[in-house]
Amino acid sequence: MRSTVSLTKAADYDRDTVYNAVKTLLETLGGIEKFVAPGQRVLLKPNLLGVFKPEMAATTHPAIVYAVAKQIQEAGATVLIGDSPGIGDFKTVLKITGMQAVIDELRLQAVDFTPRAEYHDEQNLIGKSIELAAIFKDVDVVITLPKLKTHAQMTFTGALKNQFGCVPGLDKAKYHYKLKTRDWLAELMVDINLIVKPSLAIMDAITGMEGPGPSGGDPRHIGVLIASADLAAVDIIACSIINLPPETVPVSAAAAHRGYGVADLSHIDIVGEVWQQFEIADYKKVEHLVNILKLMPLPKFLMDWMQRYWSPRPKIIADKCIKCMKCRDVCPTEPPSIDPTKNWNADAKTCIKCYCCHEFCPVKAIDLPPTLLERFSPEKIVPTMTGFYYSLINRFKRS
Template sequence: MSDVSIVKCEEYNQEEVDRSLEKLITSLGGIQRFVKEGSKVLLKVNLLFPRAPSSMVTTHPAIVEGVAKLLKKYKCEVFIGDSPAIGSFSGGASAAGFAQVADKIGCKIVDFNKSVRLNNTSGVFKDIEVASEIQDFDAIVNLPKVKTHGQMGLTLGVKNMFGCVVGTKKLYWHLRAGINKDYFAKMLVEIYSGIKPVLTITDGITGMEGNGPQWGRPRKLGVILASSDAVASDLVVAHLVNYAPEKLFTLRAAKEMGIGTARIEDIKFRGEPFSSFDIVDFKKVPLSSLEFKIPSFIFGPLKNTFATRPIVDHLKCTRCKVCIEICPPKVISLRNDKIFMDQRNCIRCFCCQEMCPHGAISIKENWLSRVFG
């Protein structure tokens, strides 16, 4: 049984956010339930790409400020950090509004630069490396953003901890997993479980639907959630946006691995009644339903027939070559002054779609998948 607190919050007005966060955390027993007075606390935000808060690509700075103030009241030393795949966190913190929060509230910005082996002796993945800097903190508070995700379906609390893998080292795990999304999801769950954030507070005031996690459409959801169990809070978000939990790879993996609460019936709701939230017609990212029906060793050879795939809008493409640099299997190239994707060897990680700085790559569902899926 896990507690999940859920409250309404319609706007990123700081006063409204502060009131909502106070109500949210109080319903779980107060911030003192999760951190000790005077602790060093890392706020693990989502900085996918250094874009303005209005884009809804990153954790909104109003959420970061509100949580930081709650911790400051408890005499905690607060740090803000993440590790984007491209560039440094400190380099992108101003664009996302995090540096301004740090200056205003008296927090410190943290870059993740060095790696250390995750203490994961009981897990499947013995060689996961995460940022050594996270060892400097007494507690980690996880601050994800509700967004669609081309590979996993949604990026929420569990997925957000992947940002503790330093920079481009994330690409190794995409390459190692290949087409096997269940394998990748299990790795994400083990990273989350190994790091063990004391609290996950999910920014769902305005999320992202459609072609997420960077170029989807902002969608007002009007909700903030909190739980010490990110699997449970992710499950609640899935239900809120009418996403079948069995079609979210991280939830499937967590259930199989026995990590977190994987049944909505086993969640005790705090804050406001779950039934008071009505989110309809949330636009999902295309995912082939056959991926959930066919074992990966069979689905892999059939991926070009049935799997969703990245496609390039050449009118939007500026040939900046970010997709070429970020592609784990190196199957993207420039041919005749156009981006070319070798779909036969593409592993469908959608790193190209996720990191394209111009929104020129989207996800297309194969027509056979629509017919037979």
């Protein structure tokens, strides 16, 4: 099996630049008409994590949504746009992320993912029966518009993980609690993709997020748009650009062993620009010891145990905290493992290291300090080991 991934350069978010880049991107894949037909209802699923301005690089940029929506309309289809943000109500998120202006200008239909429906699929591993946003029963085509970002729990978030946003509201936190490990969560994310069936992914990698993403990291300019009908292949290319072995990304690993899309770089045909010209060797990844150990052939029960006990425990930075209580509200444990009215540290016994608190803190007031083991390691050993393993794997794959 082979897949085609298209890459197009885009220096910035200037609206004309992005419109033309999206046009080129789609033309190299056969044109927008290959994905949508006149009269169809097309749902765009950007990453609308929460109340973040576009320049914070936590959400898909509105210039991309504008360019994609306009070209779908020009093809004669109706465009809807939706997500289930973790922070803030849907209307506020649309306004702050710049989506409302696009919705108003192009007269799109905004869809809150709160109304839910049951979906069944016996082929699924975890979500044989799962509640997702009801809208998927009422559209013809789904196009996912992910943002390239690092992710404290899942290592990376891109095309495949973007569909976790189809789970309504705080149900996401319930799955974190129920499934406990990120590997099981990754299997659920593949299940959701099998149900939602996005027919195209267009990734916003003009400015990505590096460091402790998906909301607490820093913007990093990359300058490219990546698109394919194969979402797994989009993620493989994105990971290659930021020098992150996809094997360390749980959702890419889950997709690979389930045969969902292409997992091997050598089975991907690139059209447009070559990905190597966008490669950033020093892109800051999430450097936790458990991510490195994932590359070793350790038994799964040992990996799960290490993930639970060797992963950093969230700690509130007191002078940054605005006491909004979002971290306590999203924490899936009962009672919440984190509560700024009681303690700055997450509870050691109950915290499941899902990092929902870190993801949804609006002011980057939650730190993920190094574990005891990482602290007593010789200085810089974790980043050095990470870099060493990553370069070794990448060299092996390219040879």
